[in-house]
Amino acid sequence: MRLLFLTHYFPPEVGAPQSRIDELARILADKGHRVTVLTNFPHYPAGIVSPPYRGKLIQREHRGEVKVIRSYVWARPNRGFASRLANHLSFCLSSIIAAAGLARVDVVVTESPPLFLGFSGWLISRMLGAKLVFNVADVWPQSAVEMGALTNRKAIAMAEWLERFIYDRSHRVTVVTEGIRRDLLERGLPPERVVTLTNGVDLVFFRVRGLGAAIKSELGLSGKFVVMYAGTHGMAQGLETALKAASLLAGVPGIVFVMAGDGAEKAGLVEKAGRMRLGNVRFLEAWPKRRMPELLEAADACLVSLKKLPVFKRAMPSKMYEAMALERPLLASIEGLAAETIAKSGCGLVAAPEDPAALAEAAKRLYGCRKAAIRMGRRGRRYVEKNFSRAVIAGRWERLLREAAAERSQHGEYGQ
Numbered sequence: 001m002r003l004l005f006l007t008h009y010f011p012p013e014v015g016a017p018q019s020r021i022d023e024l025a026r027i028l029a030d031k032g033h034r035v036t037v038l039t040n041f042p043h044y045p046a047g048i049v050s051p052p053y054r055g056k057l058i059q060r061e062h063r064g065e066v067k068v069i070r071s072y073v074w075a076r077p078n079r080g081f082a083s084r085l086a087n088h089l090s091f092c093l094s095s096i097i098a099a100a101g102l103a104r105v106d107v108v109v110t111e112s113p114p115l116f117l118g119f120s121g122w123l124i125s126r127m128l129g130a131k132l133v134f135n136v137a138d139v140w141p142q143s144a145v146e147m148g149a150l151t152n153r154k155a156i157a158m159a160e161w162l163e164r165f166i167y168d169r170s171h172r173v174t175v176v177t178e179g180i181r182r183d184l185l186e187r188g189l190p191p192e193r194v195v196t197l198t199n200g201v202d203l204v205f206f207r208v209r210g211l212g213a214a215i216k217s218e219l220g221l222s223g224k225f226v227v228m229y230a231g232t233h234g235m236a237q238g239l240e241t242a243l244k245a246a247s248l249l250a251g252v253p254g255i256v257f258v259m260a261g262d263g264a265e266k267a268g269l270v271e272k273a274g275r276m277r278l279g280n281v282r283f284l285e286a287w288p289k290r291r292m293p294e295l296l297e298a299a300d301a302c303l304v305s306l307k308k309l310p311v312f313k314r315a316m317p318s319k320m321y322e323a324m325a326l327e328r329p330l331l332a333s334i335e336g337l338a339a340e341t342i343a344k345s346g347c348g349l350v351a352a353p354e355d356p357a358a359l360a361e362a363a364k365r366l367y368g369c370r371k372a373a374i375r376m377g378r379r380g381r382r383y384v385e386k387n388f389s390r391a392v393i394a395g396r397w398e399r400l401l402r403e404a405a406a407e408r409s410q411h412g413e414y415g416q
Contacts, residue, residue, distance in 0.1 A: 001033045001405045002104070004128065006121045007111040008091055010039040011063070012050065014261075014289050015232060016199060016318035017111055017137060022063070023202055027394040028401075029065035036105070037066060038098060038124075040073035040091040045232060045263045047077030047087075058098055071098040077264060084149075088114040099124040106405035107171075109133045115140040115159060118166035131404040134170040135197075139180055139311065146309045147235050171404050179314020179337045197397055199318040200390035205293065206325035212297035219284075219298065224256045225367045227331055228299030230292065231319050233263035238307035241333050243273055244356035245363065246281050253280075255367050257303070260284035260295060296326045301348070301366050301373065305333040308353040312336060321388050324380030329366060329373045333359050347380030 005025055009017040021037065029035040041053040053059060059070045074090035076083040095117070108130045110121025118134055125132040141159035144150035150159070167173055167189055174197045175181045181196050216222050233239055239259065246257045257280060259269065266283070273281045287295045296302060302323035306312040313336025320338060323330055330348025332339060339350045349365060351358035366373045 001028075001106045001401060003028060003033055003035045003401060004099075004102070004105045004108045004124070004130065005035070005037045005111070006095060006108060006117060006124065007037065007039050008088065008114055008117055009044055009111070010037060010042070010068070011289065013042050013044045014286055014292070015044070019289070019318065020137075020199055021111060023390050024394050024397055025066045026064055027391065028398060031398065033398075035066045036102070037063075037068045038095055038102075039068065039070055040094070041070050041075070043073060043075035045077065045234070047075050047083075049073075049075045057094075069098055069102075071095055084114075088116050092116045092120040095120050096123055096127075099127060102128060104129045106408055107131045107133055107401050109135060109401070111135050111137065112166075113138050113140045113143075115163055115166070118170075119162060122166060122169050129408075131171040131408045132169065133172045133174060133401070133404060134166055135174045135176075136180060136184075137176050137199075138315075139183060143236075143311045146311045147307070149235065171407070172400060174400070177314050177316050177337055183314065195400060197393060197400070198388060199316065199321060200388040200393040201318075201321035201325045201384055202390045203325055203385060206296075206322050207293070208297065208327055209293065210297075211294045212299075215294050215298035219258070219282075221256060221258070221282075221298065223254075225254050225300045226298055227255060227257045227301050227303055227363055228260065228296065228328075229258070229303040229305065230260040230287070230295055230299075231317075233259065233261055233266035233269055235265060236307060236312070237263075237265070237305050238333070238354055239265065239269055239305055240272065241354050241356050241359060242303060242305060243269065243276060243278060243281065245359040246273075246278050247276055248356060248360040249363060250278070250280060252364060252367065255280060255363060257281045258284060258299070260287060262286045292322065293326060296323055296328055299323070299328050300370075301331040301363070302328045303331050303333070304338065306338075306353060308335070312353075316341065321384050324377075324384045324388075327374075327377035327381045329376035330380065331359070331362055331366060345379055345383035347376050347383060349376075 007021050011018050011022050025035045042050045057072045061068045071094040076087045105128050108125040173194050181194050184194050249255050332350045333353050342348045349362040351362045
C-alpha cells in the first residue's frame with residue numbers, strides 16, 4: 001500500500017501521538033508498504049523549533065524506511081487558545097501546500113487533535129485520490145470546552161460543524177478507546193464506520209533492563225521511594241493535585257515525587273512547589289525517548305493524573321502502558337475507563353481525581369508494602385502483553401488500511 005500519515009506531532013518530540021504514529025509507520029514500512037509522514041518542524045511543547053530545522057519552509061528526511069516531509073509551522077508554546085489556534089492553522093495550510101507535490105496514495109491517515117487537521121486531511125485525500133481514515137485520540141471541541149479553553153459560542157458551533165463535516169467524509173473513524181466510540185455512536189455515526197484501535201506499547205523497547213538503581217543514583221535518589229510522573233505538564237493533567245499530596249506527605253521522608261517533562265503548566269507548577277517549600281518534589285527536564293525506559297525504571301510507582309472532567313472518563317493515557325510494560329505499579333489520580341482497567345488488571349492503586357488526601361494515602365500504601373507493589377507491577381506487564389502489544393495493534397491497523405485501499409481500488413474513488 002501507499003500510505004500517508006498526516007500529524008501535528010512527531011518525533012523527535014516525545015508524547016503519545018508521536019510514539020503511536022512513529023511506531024505504526026515503522027512497522028508498516030517494515031512490512032513492505034510505502035509510508036510517508038507529513039508533519040511539521042519539531043517544536044512541541046516549548047514552542048521553539050529545534051535548531052536543525054530553523055529557518056526552513058520544508059524539509060525531507062527518512063526515519064528508516066519511512067519518508068518524512070516536514071512543512072512550516074508558526075511555532076508557539078502550548079498555552080493560550082489563540083496562540084494554539086494560530087499554531088494549528090499554520091500547519092494545516094502548509095501541509096496542504098506540501099501535499100500538492102506528492103504522488104497519489106491509497107489511504108491518508110489523519111491524527112486528531114488538532115481537529116482542524118482533519119479538514120486538511122480530507123482535502124489532501126481528495127487531491128491524492130485516497131481514502132481518508134480519521135484517528136480520534138481526544139474528542140474536540142468537547143475536550144476544549146470542558147477544560148475551559150474554548151468558551152465562545154460561535155467558535156464552539158463552528159468547531160462542532162467542522163467535527164461532523166470530517167466524520168461524515170471519512171471512510172473510517174478510528175478511536176483509541178471504547179468510551180470514545182460509544183460517544184460517537186450516540187451522536188449517530190454508523191457503527192461499521194467507527195473502529196476502536198487502542199494505543200499500545202513496544203514490549204521489546206519497554207522492558208526491564210535492571211537499570212533502576214543506577215538511574216536513581218544518577219539523580220541523587222538512592223534509597224528513596226520514587227513516585228514518578230513522566231509526561232506533558234498541561235491543563236489536562238491536573239498536577240496541582242500531586243503537589244498537594246506531596247505536601248501532605250512531607251512527614252514521610254522516604255517518599256519523593258519526581259516530575260519529568262515539559263508543558264504549558266510546568267513553570268507554574270515549579271513556582272507553586274517553591275512557594276509551598278516542597279522538599280519532597282523534584283522537577284526534571286524531558287528525557288529523550290531512547291532513555292524513557294531507564295527513567296521509568298527509576299520509579300517505584302508511576303503517577304497517572306487527569307483532571308476531574310467528564311471527557312476524561314473515557315481516556316486511557318498511553319503512559320499507563322509504558323509503566324505497566326516496565327513492571328512499575330501505577331498510582332493513579334483518575335476515574336472512568338483508566339481506573340477500571342487498573343482495577344481489572346490489579347496493576348496499581350486508584351485515587352479519585354483532584355483529591356490530594358486520597359492520592360497521598362494511596363502513595364503511603366504502596367510505600368508501606370513494597371512486595372505488594374512489586375506484584376502489582378508484574379501483573380501490569382502480563383496485562384499489556386495480552387492486551388496492548390503495539391505489534392498486535394499494528395496488525396489490526398494494517399487490516400483496516402488494506403480494506404480501505406482495496407475499496408479505493410475497486411471503486412476508483414477520490415476521498416470518501
